[in-house]
Amino acid sequence: MDFDVTILGGGVIGVALARALSHHYSVLLLEQHAQLGTETSSRNSEVIHAGLYYPSGSLKEQLCLDGKQRLYAFCERYDVPFNxxxxxxxxxxxxxxxxxxxxxxxxxxxxxxxxxxxxxxxxxxxxxxxxxxxxxxxxxxLDSHTYLHRLAQHATDQGALLQCHSPLLAARFDQHWHITTEQQGHPFTVTSRYCINATGLQAQATAQRCGLAANQIPTxxxxxxxxxxxxxxxxxxxxxxxxxxxxxxxxxxxxxxxxxxxxxxxxxxxxxxxxxxxxxxxxxxxxxxxxxxxxxxxxxxxxxxxxxxxxxxxxLHAAHQPNQDFTLTPQWHHQQLAGLHLFGIESPGLTASLALANHVTEWLRSQKQTG
Ligand SMILES: Cc1cc2nc3c(=O)[nH]c(=O)nc-3n(C[C@H](O)[C@H](O)[C@H](O)COP(=O)(O)OP(=O)(O)OC[C@H]3O[C@@H](n4cnc5c(N)ncnc54)[C@H](O)[C@@H]3O)c2cc1C
Missing domain, CATH: 3.30.9.10 (D-Amino Acid Oxidase, subunit A, domain 2)
Structure with missing residues (x-):
């Protein structure tokens, strides 16, 4: 197997995941653009939210409260400008x-x-x-660009491979993943045990390409x-x-x-x-x-x-519909865990990023122990 985990998408969530997961696994991250973090992760308010607004007991609330503490500590420790x-x-x-x-x-x-x-x-x-x-x-x-840069630096120092210019072309699961991307204009396939979909606005399209059942893909x-x-x-x-x-x-x-x-x-x-x-x-x-x-x-x-x-x-909700939570959907293949899809990672995703990465890492490790 080439990698334990392949992460699709190099926004703040994918890169925070690469940092957290590379403590325990060999990690490849594929980002379609020339640079990391050029979509939603660089088009937001750059606010560290206190956690006041979200439905009680939701992942948004839990991960915002935890993420805020982690993010302030990270900025302090690793010299990310914040106020x-x-x-x-x-x-x-x-x-x-x-x-x-x-x-x-x-x-x-x-x-x-x-x-x-x-x-x-x-x-x-x-x-x-x-x-x-x-x-x-x-x-x-906070300065979200420096934050993303530090996350990427840590992930790389821990051995993760972060590949830009690498759009997902195809993903097929058969005992393990065969993930095809593009490298210098040519298709290139790697194998991986798990695949994590952190492609933001493209998460639904990516899930479909990965073969997640249509009824598990939220609109x-x-x-x-x-x-x-x-x-x-x-x-x-x-x-x-x-x-x-x-x-x-x-x-x-x-x-x-x-x-x-x-x-x-x-x-x-x-x-x-x-x-x-x-x-x-x-x-x-x-x-x-x-x-x-x-x-x-x-x-x-x-x-x-x-x-x-x-x-x-x-x-994940239309105008006038109730607010929907972050949705983390596992993908199984004949009772074998194949991966995880992250849907609806809107605000407070930046604040929650370290907590979400930790949550997913702990969850994946617990699956490995029991599975
Ligand atoms: C207007 C606005 C304001 C916000 N304000 C705040 C705020 O103040 N505080 C806060 O905490 N949160 C805020 N957020 C939320 C926060 O910005 C997001 O939750 C966070 O940036 C999501 O990161 P992401 O990595 O999931 O998505 P993205 O940054 O979009 O990353 C997804 C990546 O996947 C890549 N990708 C897509 N398809 C493929 C493919 N096929 N192959 C390879 N790569 C692919 C994309 O190129 C992209 O880089 C705001 C969001 C918005 C829209």
């Missing part, structure tokens, strides 16, 4: 009930939170107008989020979030700061047709953005909003 800058979740008079529910949830989960009235909020953020707010001091930002509902930067000096000291949308389709058009202090607003939510994915940012959304932002930042100057970039969430 636990803190976030204000702001509520208008008709949203106080939801804000209270969020505060109770935070207390239940032991997530530090401070409840602020209008005056206390104004003292911290003079330009933000809302009835009340929650301050989350454990929410932060993909790609949901685009646009960002606009706010030119000039930052009007804020913290991240500013309105109350989240009802089914967590998005967290509302919020303000994040990058490590250089530049403010950007976004992401909004626009469900796309899975056949037509595009990262284009349409200028005509400026008015929609300005309108949403002015609900909590009335002096927002729309002419300072500039189209920046967009990302696409690999959601």
């Amino acid at each position: 636990a800058i803190g976030k204000l979740i702001v509520a208008q008079p008709h949203q106080l009930h939801e804000l209270d529910a969020l505060a109770s949830k935070a207390r239940r989960l032991n997530i530090p939170i401070e409840h602020l009235n209008r005056q206390q909020l104004q003292a911290r953020e003079p330009l933000v107008v809302a009835e009340q707010a929650l301050f989350s001091p454990t929410t932060g930002i 993909l509902y790609p949901c685009k989020g646009h960002y606009f930067s706010y030119q000039g000096r930052s009007p804020f000291q913290h991240l500013i979030y309105p109350m989240p949308e009802a089914n967590l389709a998005g967290l509302g058009i919020h303000a994040t700061l990058d490590l250089a202090g530049q403010v950007r607003f976004g992401p909004d939510t626009q469900y796309l047709d899975a056949e037509h994915l595009s990262y284009q940012v349409d200028e005509s959304r400026r008015a929609l953005f300005a309108n949403a932002i002015q609900q909590y930042f009335p002096s927002c100057d729309a002419t300072r909003l500039q189209p920046e970039y967009a990302g696409i969430r690999p959601k």
Whole structure:
């Protein structure tokens, strides 16, 4: 056998998996593009989430809480730029009930939170107008590119082979996997005991190619989020979030700061047709953005909003359907474990990445012991 585990997809999840699994297994990772992490992993808000929003008991909640601790420790230890800058979740008079529910949830989960009235909020953020707010001091930002680079470095140091320019062409399981990729324009086949599908927006197509039963492949509902930067000096000291949308389709058009202090607003939510994915940012959304932002930042100057970039969430629910959890689906072949497919790894996937990698590694090792 060439490798114990082949990971398909070199985003933050695939690379975190390569790092965790290469402690125990020989690992190959195949990434279709010229570089790692150029899809969703470099098209997000770069926020380390506190873990406030997710359905109770969900993997999103569990892995976000665990992942946040791991990620801060990793950044500290391996010199990844980050800032636990803190976030204000702001509520208008008709949203106080939801804000209270969020505060109770935070207390239940032991997530530090401070409840602020209008005056206390104004003292911290003079330009933000809302009835009340929650301050989350454990929410932060990180340099996701350096983070991915460190993960890749560790994985490589531990012997994992991370291959870019290597799209999956075919995968067939017969006692073990025969995985065909492209190397310098020619098909090339490797053998592997397990295969892990971490191909993000392509996870459904990849699962089909790997022969996972159609009824085990959840429907993909790609949901685009646009960002606009706010030119000039930052009007804020913290991240500013309105109350989240009802089914967590998005967290509302919020303000994040990058490590250089530049403010950007976004992401909004626009469900796309899975056949037509595009990262284009349409200028005509400026008015929609300005309108949403002015609900909590009335002096927002729309002419300072500039189209920046967009990302696409690999959601497993349509608009107005309940939020779906991260879905990890094992693939069996005559009662032999062949692999694992990761579906719906949307936010908080970046925050959860180290915890998810650890969770999958522990699970795989337990299968090996019992299987
Ligand atoms: C708008 C937006 C904002 C977000 N904000 C945050 C945030 O602030 N905090 C947070 O914690 N999370 C956030 N997230 C979520 C986070 O970005 C994702 O959960 C995470 O990046 C998913 O990583 P991934 O490796 O699964 O996917 P990807 O980064 O998409 O990686 C999948 C990889 O698979 C490769 N691939 C696909 N098909 C093939 C094939 N056939 N052969 C070989 N390779 C293939 C792709 O090229 C790609 O590199 C956000 C997401 C979005 C969309």
